[in-house]
Amino acid sequence: MREWTADEVLAVLNEATDAVVAAFSANRDWGKSGLRHDQYVPDLVADEAVLDVLGAAGIRVLSEESGLGPERPGPRPERPSERSEHEWGELGPGSSGGGLVAVVDPLDGSTNASLSLPWFATSLCVVDDKGPWVAVVHDHPGNRRYTAIRGRGADLDGVALQTPPLVEFSEAVVAVNGLPPASPGWWQFRTMGSCALELCAVADGRFAGFVDFADTLHVWDYLGAVLICSEVGVAAVDAEGRDLACIDHKAQRSPVAAPPALFPHLLALRRGTSGSV
Numbered sequence: 491m492r493e494w495t496a497d498e499v500l501a502v503l504n505e506a507t508d509a510v511v512a513a514f515s516a517n518r519d520w521g522k523s524g525l526r527h528d529q530y531v532p533d534l535v536a537d538e539a540v541l542d543v544l545g546a547a548g549i550r551v552l553s554e555e556s557g558l559g560p561e562r563p564g565p566r567p568e569r570p571s572e573r574s575e576h577e578w579g580e581l582g583p584g585s586s587g588g589g590l591v592a593v594v595d596p597l598d599g600s601t602n603a604s605l606s607l608p609w610f611a612t613s614l615c616v617v618d619d620k621g622p623w624v625a626v627v628h629d630h631p632g633n634r635r636y637t638a639i640r641g642r643g644a645d646l647d648g649v650a651l652q653t654p655p656l657v658e659f660s661e662a663v664v665a666v667n668g669l670p671p672a673s674p675g676w677w678q679f680r681t682m683g684s685c686a687l688e689l690c691a692v693a694d695g696r697f698a699g700f701v702d703f704a705d706t707l708h709v710w711d712y713l714g715a716v717l718i719c720s721e722v723g724v725a726a727v728d729a730e731g732r733d734l735a736c737i738d739h740k741a742q743r744s745p746v747a748a749p750p751a752l753f754p755h756l757l758a759l760r761r762g763t764s765g766s767v
Contacts, residue, residue: 491589492548496624496639499549499590503614503626506543507635510596510612513539514630520604529555530604536596536612544592549616553594554710557739590623591737592616595710599684608632613686615714621735625714627686636690636718644721646694653723654695659755664748665689665697668704674759685745689715692747693722699748699756702729709736712745725753729760 519531537555544551551559592614597603599610608631615625620640627636636651638644644651662676665688670679680697682688685707691697693715716726716734726747728734734743748756 494590496642499616499624500626500637500639502543502547502549503592503616503624504635504637506540506614507612507626507628509539509543510536511628511630520606522604528601530597530600532603533597533600537594540592540594540596540612540614544594550589550591551594552591552710552737552739553596554708555596558591558737590616590618593710593713593737595686595714598686598711599682602683603630607683609682609684609687611684611686611690613710613714615717617713617735617737622713622717622720625717627690627714627718629687629690636693636715638714638718638721640717640721642721644693644718651694651718651722654692654698654749656749656751657698659752662698662752664756665691665700667700667702667707670701670703671759671762675755685711686715689719689726689745689747692749693719693724699746699752701746701756701760702744703760705730705744706742707745708742709734709738712743716745716747719747724749727757729757 513535517532517535521531523529523531523534533555537553541551595613597610598613603610610630612628616623623640625638634647636646659675660677663678664676666679666681667685688697688700689712692700713735719726724747726745729744729746732743734745746757746760
């Protein structure tokens with residue numbers, strides 16, 4: 491089994507992301523794929539671009555669109571809609587599968603993309619036996635790229651991100667997924683439709699925090715951005731205390747993220763709700 495360095499993994503993730511950018515530049519159909527009710531043509535275009543690069547590198551992939559691929563390069567896995575439920579395995583740190591796994595959302599915010607709303611991304615996060623290791627989140631409309639390596643900080647377009655500034659809860663603009671309770675105590679909230687970008691906007695200080703109220707997010711939605719957050723001092727946990735780095739195609743989580751001063755307020759608020767909406 492190959493021994494990778496973090497910089498080598500980051501180079502491969504950047505190559506895969508560049509492949510998606512190139513594929514999107516040639517794509518003309520942003521409508522539904524017809525294979526799954528929530529799947530769009532660019533989801534598949536992006537997935538194919540990522541699998542080509544990561545497959546050639548020999549990195550196993552867990553993708554929203556194509557599931558958990560083989561441990562070695564080979565034929566692409568079938569689409570999730572074509573596989574029976576019992577075929578989905580679980581792979582995580584310390585599992586028998588071993589090696590690296592790239593958790594991939596080829597197009598996070600595909601409904602936004604289909605509506606020409608400029609808020610969608612490609613998110614990739616490589617997990618090793620210690621957890622999330624290397625991440626890339628690319629903001630396609632903004633042409634902005636976030637990267638992170640565990641223990642080495644996070645960058646935006648090659649410039650190191652700093653810990654976000656302190657914001658009072660009463661002045662906070664918070665990104666959410668789902669519906670928050672009435673009168674939560676913050677100033678305003680936004681529901682943007684791409685968890686990866688919303689979490690990255692917490693990491694760079696544009697949003698004061700993020701709360702999922704729906705318990706419908708999958709690991710590919712948030713994992714790359716969670717690593718970026720953690721590398722700039724933003725706390726990020728699952729509201730129910732579950733492992734966010736659960737490499738399982740079916741598992742759903744409720745991430746809450748904010749700088750330390752605001753984090754207890756948002757976590758207490760989330761835990762005071764009923765969960766799904």
